[in-house]
Amino acid sequence: MILARKEYQFDEVQKGYTNQTLYINLTTKDIQIKTVSDKMKDKFIGGKGFDLWLMWNNLPKDRIVKWDDPENEICISSGPLGGSIFYPGSGKSIVTTISPLTGIIIDSNVGGYFGPYLKFSGFDALEIQGKSEEEVIIFIDGLNHVVQIESVEQDDNYSQYSHELTQQLTDKYAEDPNEKQRVSVVSTGPAAKHTKWGILNFSWFVKGRDWASCKQAGRGGIGTVFADKNIKALVCHSPKATIGSNNPADLEEARKVGIIHTQEVIRLDPKQNEMRRVGTGHLPDIMNAADLLPTENFRYGAHKEIPGKDIPYARDVWKEIYSGKEGADGCWIGCTVSCSHYSEGYEVMTGPFKGQSIIVDGPEYETIAGVGSNWGVWDPKWVLEVNFYCDTYGLDTISVGTGIAFVMECFEAGILNKDITGGLDLNFGNARDAVELIHQMARDENFGAIAGQGIREMKKLFVEKYNADPQFLQDIGMEHKGLEFSEYVTKESLSQQGGYGFTNKGPQHDEAWLIFEDVIRQSIPTFEDKARALRWFPYWRTWFSLCGLCKLPWNDIQPESQADYPIKDPETGELVRAKVPDHVKWYAKYFSAVTGRQSAPDDLIKMSERVYNLQRIFNIRQGKGLREHDSNFPYRAMGPVTPLEYNSRIERYDSQLKELGFDISNKNVEEKIKILRKHREKQYTKLQDAVYFERGWNKNGCPTIQKLKELDLGYDDMIDIIAPYQ
Numbered sequence: 008m009i010l011a012r013k014e015y016q017f018d019e020v021q022k023g024y025t026n027q028t029l030y031i032n033l034t035t036k037d038i039q040i041k042t043v044s045d046k047m048k049d050k051f052i053g054g055k056g057f058d059l060w061l062m063w064n065n066l067p068k069d070r071i072v073k074w075d076d077p078e079n080e081i082c083i084s085s086g087p088l089g090g091s092i093f094y095p096g097s098g099k100s101i102v103t104t105i106s107p108l109t110g111i112i113i114d115s116n117v118g119g120y121f122g123p124y125l126k127f128s129g130f131d132a133l134e135i136q137g138k139s140e141e142e143v144i145i146f147i148d149g150l151n152h153v154v155q156i157e158s159v160e161q162d163d164n165y166s167q168y169s170h171e172l173t174q175q176l177t178d179k180y181a182e183d184p185n186e187k188q189r190v191s192v193v194s195t196g197p198a199a200k201h202t203k204w205g206i207l208n209f210s211w212f213v214k215g216r217d218w219a220s221c222k223q224a225g226r227g228g229i230g231t232v233f234a235d236k237n238i239k240a241l242v243c244h245s246p247k248a249t250i251g252s253n254n255p256a257d258l259e260e261a262r263k264v265g266i267i268h269t270q271e272v273i274r275l276d277p278k279q280n281e282m283r284r285v286g287t288g289h290l291p292d293i294m295n296a297a298d299l300l301p302t303e304n305f306r307y308g309a310h311k312e313i314p315g316k317d318i319p320y321a322r323d324v325w326k327e328i329y330s331g332k333e334g335a336d337g338c339w340i341g342c343t344v345s346c347s348h349y350s351e352g353y354e355v356m357t358g359p360f361k362g363q364s365i366i367v368d369g370p371e372y373e374t375i376a377g378v379g380s381n382w383g384v385w386d387p388k389w390v391l392e393v394n395f396y397c398d399t400y401g402l403d404t405i406s407v408g409t410g411i412a413f414v415m416e417c418f419e420a421g422i423l424n425k426d427i428t429g430g431l432d433l434n435f436g437n438a439r440d441a442v443e444l445i446h447q448m449a450r451d452e453n454f455g456a457i458a459g460q461g462i463r464e465m466k467k468l469f470v471e472k473y474n475a476d477p478q479f480l481q482d483i484g485m486e487h488k489g490l491e492f493s494e495y496v497t498k499e500s501l502s503q504q505g506g507y508g509f510t511n512k513g514p515q516h517d518e519a520w521l522i523f524e525d526v527i528r529q530s531i532p533t534f535e536d537k538a539r540a541l542r543w544f545p546y547w548r549t550w551f552s553l554c555g556l557c558k559l560p561w562n563d564i565q566p567e568s569q570a571d572y573p574i575k576d577p578e579t580g581e582l583v584r585a586k587v588p589d590h591v592k593w594y595a596k597y598f599s600a601v602t603g604r605q606s607a608p609d610d611l612i613k614m615s616e617r618v619y620n621l622q623r624i625f626n627i628r629q630g631k632g633l634r635e636h637d638s639n640f641p642y643r644a645m646g647p648v649t650p651l652e653y654n655s656r657i658e659r660y661d662s663q664l665k666e667l668g669f670d671i672s673n674k675n676v677e678e679k680i681k682i683l684r685k686h687r688e689k690q691y692t693k694l695q696d697a698v699y700f701e702r703g704w705n706k707n708g709c710p711t712i713q714k715l716k717e718l719d720l721g722y723d724d725m726i727d728i729i730a731p732y733q
Contacts, residue, residue: 209223302381488512
């Protein structure tokens, strides 16, 4: 049954923009078309910038909005560069909402075709508010220029599992089998309804294997909000994407720079990280060798028995597991990096699909590290099992990995036992029982229903019900601001600690991945170096989220000219080489050619700085976003919590203490841990001050009024929010 229907005016994209957004209220079944002003484009660019601006203006400003309030929104936007089929990595979308885990804005970038197809159907952004009393599908028909809210009828027989549902809806809304590649579906699964770890799957149809693959908007429980709003799926049927679909201001110049970058990827990727062959699967053995691979709830940075050597998750292992040829499975048309991979013919070992042969989309590095090494599990088949079920159940593999690793350590420490877990043996290494916990999340049963609420909620419960030591749980519970850590060991990287701790949304590496520069190259040794890096890199990486771009072509394929650059500028001390200067220049040219807005690299940073500060102020409006919220950092992210950890790297830690001038000759391990802890916590605080200064924030972590005016954000409602904290 069609509950609401709206025909709309369709105009061709102009310079990367449709100049309108789509608003849907599920409570009232209201469908509106909103105009995008020149000011909105100039200040907030697109993507995350549009999402945040729409939410800032449409959420109630007189109170804190909770994630399950009807007023909360889900916004999806690509950006002016999103949808280009001649530039590597131009198929990203950004999804934002108030997170069930953090209570603040979460933004998650995702591949798949939906974001570009939304634009080519006529909209720069989709804004969904309210809650439906009945389960609905939102259908955007970009061919006939109609938007519909459709009720889900009992005789539709739609699957509750996302991978099956995606195929069903692709078939239904394509109508013609030759049109399946024009359809993209956004959906989640049953676990999103019961946990705070829900994801959204964004699809793209692969004609060669007659299958709709998916990428995930995974972080912060976006799928949980989606399920709470009673959305079964979003479906978009788009006109065909062509070279001219984005209608660049200067198509010839845009294509020229796209060809240069594309040729570089094809020439150099086979010699470097082999993204086209193994994608992020090249990372686990590198991280293991560098002692940065999370192992057993981040206690260690490498396999205990084979540190520094190839592990069962090495690159060659994934070459055998991933199906298809090199670059065969890109998540957007024309992306020559094509780092997305899949495993075909995997036979499921557990759960409702046991014995079936299925396709697994992935796994990516974060999944391999999160549910593999971080659980003390070293068999790839279990990573595939978890990857498949998390996707189809609608669960974030990062939060599942880090969250269950926390449960495993609590089990090992005696805080939990089989009586509490319902008979599950959740020691490190027990993949089968960990997978059963995931099945319980999908069924909303037993201990799975508890674990799926996230580490922050588990810590509270374990103290209240099981008399756990709250300090121990705070130290080992790898969450910050409520969000579970992504998969890097940061004990020896103060920069990456800041890259996690001083983020707007919580410990997700996409804002500032500095661990390689800090630990391997040791190119940012001083607080000033680190603070400058923690200004530039979050802004630069945010810029990709404004424009609809993937970050991997920027730094995972390095140009040959990199050898000509020093790591640092000899005059300013600024990191140069890590920025990949030639690529930054190419992106400035690409942006200028598409939008007609002539921009240099510094202009791109200014665009992002404005949006980054808007998000910080939004957090403050939500009752968070200040120094205190950046400060409550789990100590395991800084250093060893237990004697077991300290002794595993005793030579390293003893040497560091001696170099710092501490006499440890008569100190036992517990005493040495306390000395090291005091020093490292002091370093974190010192870095915090330096980063706030670089960003133009005060000691409270709040943007200053002067900074807002510099960024042309001097709106009265924003100044009113930050005025009490000046």
